[in-house]
Amino acid sequence: MIEEQRVIDFHGHTGRLDLYNGVDDPDLILHAMDKVGIDVSCVFNIFHPDGTTGNDITARFVAEHPDRFVGFAYVSPMMAEGMVDELTRAIDELGLVAIKLYPPYTQWDLNEPIWHPIYEFANERGLAIIFHTGSDPHSHPGLLADCAAKFPNANFVSGHAGNVAEPRAAAIRAAQDYPNIFLETCSTFRTPGVIEQLVNEAGADRVLFGSDIALMDSRPQLGKIITADISDEAKRLVCGGNAARLLGI
Amino acid sequence: MSIQFTFRPRVPVFDANVRVGDLHYQPSPCRNQDQLLAEMDRHGVDKALIYHAQTEEVSPLDGNGFLEEWLDSSRLFPQWSMTPTPDSLAQIQGLHEQGRVHSVRLHNARKVGLPFRPWACGTMLSWLSENRIPLWIPLPDADADELAMTLSAFPELVTVLVGAHYSHALWVRPLMTTLPNAYLELSRIEPLGEVEALCEAYGAERFVYGSWYDRLAMGSMLFYLHHTDISDSELELICAGNLLRILQGEGRHD
Numbered sequence: 001m002i003e004e005q006r007v008i009d010f011h012g013h014t015g016r017l018d019l020y021n022g023v024d025d026p027d028l029i030l031h032a033m034d035k036v037g038i039d040v041s042c043v044f045n046i047f048h049p050d051g052t053t054g055n056d057i058t059a060r061f062v063a064e065h066p067d068r069f070v071g072f073a074y075v076s077p078m079m080a081e082g083m084v085d086e087l088t089r090a091i092d093e094l095g096l097v098a099i100k101l102y103p104p105y106t107q108w109d110l111n112e113p114i115w116h117p118i119y120e121f122a123n124e125r126g127l128a129i130i131f132h133t134g135s136d137p138h139s140h141p142g143l144l145a146d147c148a149a150k151f152p153n154a155n156f157v158s159g160h161a162g163n164v165a166e167p168r169a170a171a172i173r174a175a176q177d178y179p180n181i182f183l184e185t186c187s188t189f190r191t192p193g194v195i196e197q198l199v200n201e202a203g204a205d206r207v208l209f210g211s212d213i214a215l216m217d218s219r220p221q222l223g224k225i226i227t228a229d230i231s232d233e234a235k236r237l238v239c240g241g242n243a244a245r246l247l248g249i
Numbered sequence: 250m251s252i253q254f255t256f257r258p259r260v261p262v263f264d265a266n267v268r269v270g271d272l273h274y275q276p277s278p279c280r281n282q283d284q285l286l287a288e289m290d291r292h293g294v295d296k297a298l299i300y301h302a303q304t305e306e307v308s309p310l311d312g313n314g315f316l317e318e319w320l321d322s323s324r325l326f327p328q329w330s331m332t333p334t335p336d337s338l339a340q341i342q343g344l345h346e347q348g349r350v351h352s353v354r355l356h357n358a359r360k361v362g363l364p365f366r367p368w369a370c371g372t373m374l375s376w377l378s379e380n381r382i383p384l385w386i387p388l389p390d391a392d393a394d395e396l397a398m399t400l401s402a403f404p405e406l407v408t409v410l411v412g413a414h415y416s417h418a419l420w421v422r423p424l425m426t427t428l429p430n431a432y433l434e435l436s437r438i439e440p441l442g443e444v445e446a447l448c449e450a451y452g453a454e455r456f457v458y459g460s461w462y463d464r465l466a467m468g469s470m471l472f473y474l475h476h477t478d479i480s481d482s483e484l485e486l487i488c489a490g491n492l493l494r495i496l497q498g499e500g501r502h503d
Contacts, residue, residue: 002252021418021440028442035476037252188414188439190465192278216415216439219473223256227292227468232254 002037002226005236008243009033009041009218011130011159011186011210012069014061015054022215026064032218033068039240040249041213044072044100051075051086059094070249071096072130077106077114084117091125097247098128103138111143119147122154128246130157130184135167142170148178155246157182157208161198163189168197175202182246185238186210186221195228195238204234208243256472257293260481263489264289264297264467266385266411266434266459269319270312272302277463282319289324292468294460296324298492300354304330309356310340326496328385332356333363333370345380351496352383352409357390365395367402374403381498383407385434393420397427406430407500412437412461425451429503432491436461436470445478453483454502457492 001007014024024043033041043061045054051074058071073090075083090096099122103110110131122129133141141158148156158175161183162168175181183198183206198207209225211218225238243249269285271277279285289297299319304312309330320327329344331337331353344350355365363369365386377384386396389412400408411434413421418440425431425447436459438444448456458474460467474484494500 003254005254019419020415021443022415023441025441032441036472188437190469192463192466194466214441217441217443217473219476220439220469223469223472224466226254226256227466227472229291235254 001039002239006040006240006244007038007222008209008240008247008249009038009211009213010157010184010208010243012041012043012213013215014043014045014058015047017215020215024061024214026061029213030065030068032213036219036222038218038222040068040070041211041218042070042072042098042243042247044074046074046100046102046105049076049078049105050082051079051090055086055090055094055096058096062095070247072098072100074100074102075118076102077108080114084121087118087121091127097249098130100130102132104132104136106138109138109140109143111146119151119154123151124153126153128155128157130159133158133160133167133171134163140170141167141174144171144181145174145177148174148180152180155180155182157184159184159210160187161185161194163187168194172198172201175206182206182208182242184208184210185225186212186216188212188216190220190224195224196230199228199230199234199238204230204237205242207238208246209239252476256468256475258471258475258488260485261489262294262296262458262471263492264294264460264462265409265457265492266436266461267297267299268302268305268461268463269299270302270315272305273307277302279463282321282325285319286321286324288462288467292471294467294471295489296326298326298328298352298496300328300330304354304356309337313340326351328352328354330354330356331373332358333373338373338376342376345382350382351498352385353377354385355387357387359390359392365391365399367399370399374399374406378403378406381407383409383495383500385409385411387411388413388417388420393424396424400428400431404430404503405501407495408432409434409457409495411459415440421447422450425455430501431455432457432495432500434459435474435487436465444474448479448483453479453486454491456487457495458488
């Protein structure tokens with residue numbers, strides 16, 4: 001909690017990335033969270049194209065600390081035939097509450113039809129989907145506008161808010177045009193003025209704090225929200241108010 | 250400790266890594282000295298060691314000249330950039346004769362294929378070592394093997410390794426172990442729990458706080474350092490004490 005505001009980290013990973021010293025040690029993650037008042041972290045595993053393997057890992061991880069973590073389901077159109085069945089299992093049986101997608105692992109732009117069964121599933125259930133977004137063509141956040149228009153009951157979250165200037169501007173435009181597009185803040189770039197830009201141009205009610213834990217420590221990522229030149233009310237929304245509303249938690 | 254939506258550092262802060270001026274492809278958000286000082290005030294930063302953006306990719310010699318207008322005798326201190334050429338060495342030696350060189354920053358000559366090897370950089374490194382001038386080395390431009398091999402040949406030279414990112418995660422510990430007179434600047438140390446783990450492994454005396462503003466937002470890493478298991482006395486060393494010692498030519502550990 002920060003000043004009675006529940007803090008929710010919308011972007012976290014299970015699984016190891018040893019090249020980058022990314023270690024999903026729950027004790028280390030909880031230590032970082034506790035040091036800065038993060039109540040809940042959302043986690044997912046994007047390393048297995050079948051979805052099943054990673055979702056099981058995520059579910060086991062969450063089950064160890066169900067009051068501190070919530071799990072998101074991952075599927076990939078690289079194994080498209082099983083996507084909806086796996087989503088159904090992950091949400092209904094494993095208790096995962098939203099969806100993570102990673103277009104750079106595929107050969108399809110995020111608005112191409114092969115992804116649509118996932119969006120239909122989310123649309124029917126009113127779920128949030130967080131995407132890796134950035135400058136690569138498959139992940140360009142400008143494409144989210146197309147999805148948001150076709151699936152108005154799903155919520156589309158631009159992970160990293162596009163990461164760098166041009167895709168970030170496209171992400172903001174998409175959020176301005178569609179009420180079901182949100183912008184998530186984690187980025188190793190930590191460029192000055194970005195949090196202010198997202199809040200001022202898209203609205204504080206459309207921005208979600210994320211950290212990319214366990215690839216990155218959540219503390220500097222929260223620090224860029226706390227030290228941004230925005231109002232305390234905006235910080236409350238970004239740090240947890242919006243995520244609680246979006247996830248219904 | 251209760252966390253709040255406002256943050257002020259609780260120890261004196263001397264930022265070891267601030268860039269000023271425009272890159273040719275990216276104007277700086279701070280247009281002048283007053284704006285930079287205002288940004289530092291907003292984050293509770295007392296002093297900063299500054300270098301000019303033009304030294305990064307255009308000219309260390311011209312960039313050092315552009316740095317002059319940003320200096321402030323009480324809060325903004327110069328870090329001159331240097332490349333292994335006779336002209337650059339002569340410029341830095343001239344500034345040194347005026348008593349104005351307390352650190353230098355390595356310009357990226359590897360970009361054009363000149364490696365960080367003794368045969369290419371030895372004259373520069375020998376002069377710095379003889380004059381007890383510490384060298385800042387940006388890791389995004391560096392090669393781990395060149396650093397380890399070359400700096401081992403200049404064991405008395407104090408270095409500050411700048412901007413270690415998670416993509417350098419496997420470099421950091423071997424370099425810190427191999428190079429006892431190397432410090433690590435912390436602007437991009439983002440692997441989970443790594444600040445505490447590195448301090449535990451090497452001691453807080455081996456680390457300096459830098460924001461790498463305006464490449465990175467000024468406050469986020471400072472906030473992080475204030476929310477770790479390290480003690481306030483260690484925090485004081487990291488946020489200012491170690492840098493002061495290095496700039497006074499007293500940075501050697503061995």
